[in-house]
Amino acid sequence: MPSAVTGTKLHMAFRLTPHERGFYPLFTRAAENIVAAAEELTKLVAAEPSGRPVLAARVKDLEHTGDDLTHEIMVKLNSVFVTPFDREDIYRLASSLDDVLDAIEEAADRIVLYRLDALPAGISVQADVLLRAARATASAMPGLEKLDSLREYWVHVNSLEDEGDEAYRELLRDLLAPTNDASPLDVLTVLKIKEIVETLEEAADAFETVANTVESIAVKEA
Amino acid sequence: MPSAVTGTKLHMAFRLTPHERGFYPLFTRAAENIVAAAEELTKLVAAEPSGRPVLAARVKDLEHTGDDLTHEIMVKLNSVFVTPFDREDIYRLASSLDDVLDAIEEAADRIVLYRLDALPAGISVQADVLLRAARATASAMPGLEKLDSLREYWVHVNSLEDEGDEAYRELLRDLLAPTNDASPLDVLTVLKIKEIVETLEEAADAFETVANTVESIAVKEA
């Protein structure tokens, strides 16, 4: 029955086998690890300067855990037969989760490294957006297997990205074009805060890439 | 006739079917949309500060149109059978067109957001390079189907990229290492203009990625 065989092959090309679905628990763990890091970041941006180094160290530890998970996914990806199409999606999903955590770790590190004093309120908004995006992502990952509720997740992350983008724009405007009644920051402080604000925006963008990749997988598997 | 069947499959792997060529009108529309945005940007950088917000709003609208076109291409890409090879090219082409427009929109937005007064003349050169690259890209897109004149387009965009790069280098030098007879800008103004100049250079780089991807498709399909 050649046509049945062909059918099976086409099926293989567009659906992950149970074995290949073994990727998804790893993605759930990677996303839960990002939730933990985003929780520490939220505490860090609300903490007194003296309380920040211990929180940044925890974020660093979680980033190492994330690196191990990314590496585990990549090794699995390279040793399992899946179609190239799905393979690129998996690669992109793992890479963008890794990018989120790298940016969170870098922001936490720089806040400590630059010995910053008070942080603008908008940075707490950015951290809160990241925490909510992390939780949405961790909740969505188990749905990859059954392709459940993924559209809702995608819409949610995109709306969080818009919220983050608005906070980012306002932070940049207040840093670079402050109104007359704001007490001006010295330029080195502007540079330090600008770098942190940009790094947090990169994390939000990477969450959007995660969501776009998940949507892409969902459309193909539907 | 197994060998004939194999021949057909190989053919499928390296040529887009008429159905799959349905991507190309979408790419033409995406490129024409970028032309419209680059035209507004050119007006914006020549306008008085009071005339800028309405032009930036038009660029924003065109960016939303571009997002819809990118999404339409991605959905089509995920629901149509093409080989992964071509698929990655299509993904890259759509992403880099999206990157061009995002950068143009961001530059237009920042010029308004930062309440900048006069802009350096080099920024008009950058905007003009982008407009010419957009027009070259829009003219080339219909050629994707017949693989016409694509080499000429690639050479043209690369030469525009060199022109843009020269304007970018001179702008950075004048901002960061002004000669003695130039009246120095205050540092916040330097930071604002530097960001805009860098964003416009990103748009030019993204046009080069578009051209490289088109060349790659052309070589494979030739």
Added chain:
Amino acid sequence: MPSAVTGTKLHMAFRLTPHERGFYPLFTRAAENIVAAAEELTKLVAAEPSGRPVLAARVKDLEHTGDDLTHEIMVKLNSVFVTPFDREDIYRLASSLDDVLDAIEEAADRIVLYRLDALPAGISVQADVLLRAARATASAMPGLEKLDSLREYWVHVNSLEDEGDEAYRELLRDLLAPTNDASPLDVLTVLKIKEIVETLEEAADAFETVANTVESIAVKEA
């Protein structure tokens, strides 16, 4: 014997044929070209300002050579039948080698363009890390064919990346949060040096991407 045929096809999917291995000498040449550029960069950051332009011009020439090699790899990639999986690896390897050299050239160019006087000592550390990473990469490339010693190379480049990252962090801290006993730099000088330091860090990151891609190829081919 259908199963034998299938076996052959699977073999094709996961091993490069001798013809396709023709990529690897090109990668070796690209990596050796980067070694030459990193050597000039090391001299440049140690030179008196008056001696820099001639060294930056040599880096520029080597970057043109690198562009030609990248183009040769891409044309070969597009005209040869390999599986999409391997194809994406080759694309990524060529692109990340190109990114290394672009960043080295940009850093060299900016040091001259900005008429910088003394450079912080950390920049010599960054340049030295790049030179060692370049040599490790050039030594590893011939191993791609036999899949020899690639794990060792990957570990080596990752440890160099850590070393570069530490130098980068310290440079940023000294630029943006100098201790009281350091004589403060004027802000434009901070901006100039920050840009160069960031560009050199991009080169180090691109070497890590090269190493990750090589590891990925090695795992698949093992």
